[in-house]
């Protein structure tokens with residue numbers, strides 16, 4: 241997976257060189273100035289974000305803004321998160337190579353792709369079918385074969401595949417959804433923006449047996465998690 245990005249510049253001649261990526265320099269610059277310079281220290285996260293072509297997840301009209309330091313609209317009133325927020329949440333999640341990760345709020349699929357680089361398997365749930373279809377198509381085109389995108393209400397998780405080593409919610413919840421806590425494996429980590437509809441904090445929950453240890457990170461603003469254990473639609 242991603243071989244054509246990893247091997248860039250190492251072709252023996254013009255014929256077997258991988259197709260050039262016009263955004264490669266911008267992406268490297270994003271990682272240095274927006275992530276490494278702001279205390280993203282996890283090398284696996286930095287490497288993943290160096291390799292995933294963020295522009296491929298952004299509608300054509302906005303593609304030239306793909307590597308800027310802010311969220312971008314992706315249609316349906318939804319957004320792809322700011323690169324720094326993707327990096328911070330991924331770092332807090334402490335994903336290991338053998339992990340099965342559950343993501344709630346596929347959106348464009350960009351965060352899904354970053355998780356795919358770090359985990360064995362990613363199950364991602366999106367409530368808007370058109371976004372889920374588009375994300376699944378992009379992920380397939382990028383040969384991201386360890387991702388599965390499902391349509392549904394992710395606020396209640398996905399019991400049939402549980403438990404998960406890590407759960408990432410990329411929409412804002414009024415409180416950490418109980419079903420998601422329940423679906424965490426022992427030593428599993430869950431990261432979720434929690435607060436009002438307008439302003440949240442990133443909350444991380446770590447499961448130790450039947451104990452759940454919570455800590456709080458930065459303030460953030462996400463679109464609402466709409467569903468049974470989220471906000472009413």
Ligand code: SAH
Nearest residue numbers: 320345347348351366367394410465466467
């Ligand atoms: N991680 C995404 C950005 C997510 S924006 C990216 O990288 O592009 C939040 C997404 O959560 C939106 O697409 C929204 O439709 C979705 N969402 C909101 N409530 C949901 C729910 N209950 N279940 C699944 N998806 C939900």
